[in-house]
Amino acid sequence: MSILDATELVVPPNIELSELTDLIATWLEAVPDAQRRAEQVAAVPVPDRIRVLGVLNEQQVAELFDHASPHASIDVLDELPSELRGRALAVAAPDVIAEIVRLSPDSQQHGLRASLPADRRAVVDGLLSWPEDSVGARMTPNVTSIVDTLTVREANRAARTQAADAETIAYVYVTNEAGLLEGVMSFRDLVLAPGSTSVRELMDTDLLSVDARTDQEAASRMLIANHLFALPVVDEGRLIGIITSDDVADIIDEEFTEDAERQGGSNPLDVPYLRASPFLLWRKRILWLLALFIAEAYTGTVLRHFEEELETTVTLAFFIPLLIGTGGNTGTQITSTLVRAMAVGDVRFRDMGKVLTKELTAGSFIALTMALAAIIRAWTLGVGVEVAITVTLTVAAIVIWSSLIGSVLPLLLRRIGLDPAVVSAPMISTIVDGTGLIIYFEIARLVITG
Template sequence: MTTLASAITTPDPAALEEWLDETPDRGDRERQLRELATPDRTRLVAALQPQLADRLLAVIEPRTAANLLTSASPATAAGLLAALDSDIAADILRELPESTAVALIGALPPARALVLNGLLSWPPDSAAAHMVPEALVISKDQDVDSALRQLREQTAAAPVDSLAAAYVYVVDDDRRLLGVVSLQHLVLAAPGTPVTDLTETDIITVTADTDEEVAARTLTDNRLAALPVIDENSTLLGVITADVAADIVEDETTEDAERQGGSEPLDVPYLDASPVRLWRKRVIWLLVLFIAEAYTGTVLRYFEDELDAVVSLAFFIPLLVGTGGNTGTQITTTLVRAASTGEVGLRDLRKVLPKELSAAVMISATMAAVGLVRAWTLGVGWPVMITVSISLAAIVLWSALVASILPLLLTKTRIDPAVVSAPMIATIVDGTGLLIYFMIAKAIIPELGQ
């Protein structure tokens, strides 16, 4: 099998094309690219022809592609960028130092530079930052024959992404969006058919400043190949394609998973993350959780006399707080995912709460029974056994209540619900669970009620 290192040692471009054919997996390509020494990266960039650049740079991480381009002269790098779709080229430019990006854009043809500068002017997390500006457009006053001639002229002047070309957008003289026609319907329509006869005016759109994840979910939920992006005047700016939406959803899912683990998103591939970046992304949450967890010690200190009077109460503290944390984690993991996809929101609390609390009642009864048996095996006496059993049930129910409300409440306040991480829920339940445990103990155990 051809390796990248061997492919770039030969002057024959076919060797590099063979490596691309034999290495379709994105992860394998990324790994081999990272392993290249600087001289080999320079040779690789020099060997890239426009069609090969599109096959390689368009499917790897933008940061990896940006690192490759820094090994070439501005003229060479600009030539490779010119072969890419505008949205992909913009993503790569965002990963470059500002001075380098400006130099590359300056080496591009003016029309291309104008498009890329327009994309880079939008916030990185907006829909407009990820759109393909080269959408196919026709006029409502045309017939099928003239529309197809115009489309041929458009694609000859500026090739259009295959997914973006799935739809043709009907606009007025000011490029305001009036409707949409599928390219298939346009091609198959009888000659002379007016465009208005084929136009669908009920269009799903997003505005330029729509959050990228919202735009991606809108596209995928409606099973579209492309989604038009408009401004406040309904002017068509471009389209977001299905492959771009899939990348956005994947990135957001990765970020949510990292937050659920109690860490800030790395924002770079893991293998590119330095120890300093790992420290910076993790230490803040750990400090927050450390401070939050400190009140657990305060609770234990407050009930110090109770622990001295009935030492066996301490045997079950890890079991109780662990069960409460695990219960909350199960619920938040499910609800955070449902909230991030728009499946549930605070308006659904009246449905979510009964469902989760009903499940929690059954779980708490099961855990209470198991806890009773465990306490019995330790021979701690009936008062402690009953205390542990009732406390387990109460803590499970309390954890379910907190975990059911908090993610939905954060969604309503436009805070990413993924910040309700597993460690955070466990921390909240630890201290409050101990309060529940000791209050129940004082009510049941005779020695503590005196």
């Protein structure tokens, strides 16, 4: 492997072990990103993949799995002998293994679990027992904890023995003999305190914790809001793990991706886009499209109901795309902003009054501006005064109406326990299309005579 192609993993045939070791060392230096490393290891044939994993030391294999995406890790493990698969998984963090097993096809999950040592399999099974979107499913069970009956000298020895396997040593958690969480202290305070001091005297009992059944996004927001490195996870008061800032970064990224997909009018793919088959794309999109198709059908019903008005003043039809497009765009702008604000905890249901005041005021300014643009457009088309007034009033009314719909729907959906991201751009446009036409033709009835 030359320096020019060191960023690509290619194992030449019949390469000696010493040469392969040098090649891998050069490749590791040239490709620091674990995600890319995993993808390249997965891309080589199984015999070469086995040799590559044999050259990597435990730390390098652990970094490969702990920092790559679960899907890339699944590809690395695919078709490996059970013994080698077990050795590779044995050095990965339990929460990483659990995520790999959870996202693997059902036919492979048993084999992955069976390849684990019994003690590691028990830990992974414990993580898999929690609901998929709960913080218990994403927590790190390796946590530094000490009992409250110890002295600082004894606690130091206990903490040091756990530090090698712990996800973070920023905090040392204190439990009673039954494992119930009692307090917390920093590792620094534990090291610097006099050896004869009791842990009870040093620990801070005013600490935040989260139940394992809590939604992972809510737990992530709690950690971020309180500027913590880690948050203890409990089950009926018993300390069972922690969720760290690294876990939170992954959770927020996943939740943001899901929200973006829902706002686009599609169910979340749950896999990276390039791994999604055409059938999966069809399955994730078709239900939304059929629902929107049915909902959009009432637009035709509205047009049929006002058929007489359209025949009387044909020029009204010229402005239909413009009007419903303006309403949909207005509502989409608001829901996109509001859904994101709700996701980061800036807006809650109790803030609905403030949201309505803010958006309806802004909507009024927008309505006046768009009305001015509409009357100019109507004048350039020479459609007559009555139609111009109708279009102008309708644009203003639709903008206000869209502002109201876009402000209320996300908050109401969250209130009843639904994801506000489902108020997608297509859904808002569909709602506004039919109602906007009703507004248009009702104003036309009042303004246009004869």
